[in-house]
Amino acid sequence: MVYNGFEVFRSEGLKFLTGFDWIDALPDEGLPASYGIGAMLYGTLVIGLLAVIFGVPVAVGTALFLSYYAPEWLKKPMVLIIDVMAAIPSVVFGLWGYFILMPHAEYWAKLIHKYLGFIPIFDMPANAFSRSPFIAGLVLAIMIIPIVTSISREVFAQTPLDRIQAAYALGATKWAMIKAVVFPYGSGGVIGGAMLGLGRALGETVAVYTVLNLVYDIRIEILLSAGGSVASMIVNKFGEADAVELKALMAAGFVLFLVTLFVNFLANIIINRTARKG
Numbered sequence: 001m002v003y004n005g006f007e008v009f010r011s012e013g014l015k016f017l018t019g020f021d022w023i024d025a026l027p028d029e030g031l032p033a034s035y036g037i038g039a040m041l042y043g044t045l046v047i048g049l050l051a052v053i054f055g056v057p058v059a060v061g062t063a064l065f066l067s068y069y070a071p072e073w074l075k076k077p078m079v080l081i082i083d084v085m086a087a088i089p090s091v092v093f094g095l096w097g098y099f100i101l102m103p104h105a106e107y108w109a110k111l112i113h114k115y116l117g118f119i120p121i122f123d124m125p126a127n128a129f130s131r132s133p134f135i136a137g138l139v140l141a142i143m144i145i146p147i148v149t150s151i152s153r154e155v156f157a158q159t160p161l162d163r164i165q166a167a168y169a170l171g172a173t174k175w176a177m178i179k180a181v182v183f184p185y186g187s188g189g190v191i192g193g194a195m196l197g198l199g200r201a202l203g204e205t206v207a208v209y210t211v212l213n214l215v216y217d218i219r220i221e222i223l224l225s226a227g228g229s230v231a232s233m234i235v236n237k238f239g240e241a242d243a244v245e246l247k248a249l250m251a252a253g254f255v256l257f258l259v260t261l262f263v264n265f266l267a268n269i270i271i272n273r274t275a276r277k278g
Contacts, residue, residue, distance in 0.1 A: 005251025050137025063152035086146035094210030097139035144197030155189030192270035
């Protein structure tokens with residue numbers, strides 16, 4: 001990707017990361033090509049953060065339920081379901097999001113706009129609620145729940161037993177013990193798991209492409225049918241790209257690779273430190 005995208009990095013410079021235009025060359029009109037992924041980087045981060053906001057609380061709650069509340073007859077099938085969810089291809093999530101989730105999510109978005117429209121991110125300049133970053137974030141949230149749940153369960157299982165027994169000996173209820181012992185001990189691991197989930201959300205392609213309209217512009221309205229991500233832009237442009245545009249897509253892929261690599265590297269550091277503390 002570096003070899004193929006080097007020419008684009010050299011010609012576009014920093015504008016490749018900050019520009020909002022993706023324009024092919026027009027030799028007949030004497031206009032050169034101009035490539036910038038600034039809007040797509042912004043959309044990637046917004047969708048990833050929405051996925052974390054929606055998915056992590058559900059995943060942590062599921063991990064707590066499986067670790068301390070679920071009976072054995074329910075725990076084993078639930079763990080199996082979560083593992084199966086992690087193996088489902090992203091295209092299946094995308095189709096499910098488009099045909100099943102989107103009609104319900106549009107109704108939720110209308111309710112949010114109705115009661116919280118005074119907040120800028122929930123304002124709507126047009127009546128277009130389908131294929132929005134909000135819906136894409138919901139789909140990605142479902143996709144990252146298995147990985148965050150699995151990591152959180154592993155971290156919660158490493159909580160020292162003597163601290164748990166000491167909390168019970170002092171008269172703490174189960175929920176009080178979780179707040180006083182499990183959460184402080186496992187907070188770093190949960191954060192690391194959330195960042196690993198964010199790393200997967202940042203690089204997701206087909207599921208986002210299916211439920212999000214590609215618009216080269218920065219919009220703060222997450223309910224509006226306009227957005228994009230670097231991965232969905234690549235899959236949208238790849239089939240019809242000429243030689244020059246293909247190099248630009250390679251460069252965009254390399255930038256996305258660096259972003260996801262950094263997020264996953266940071267998440268692994270946090271998780272490893274938490275494990276050593278145990």
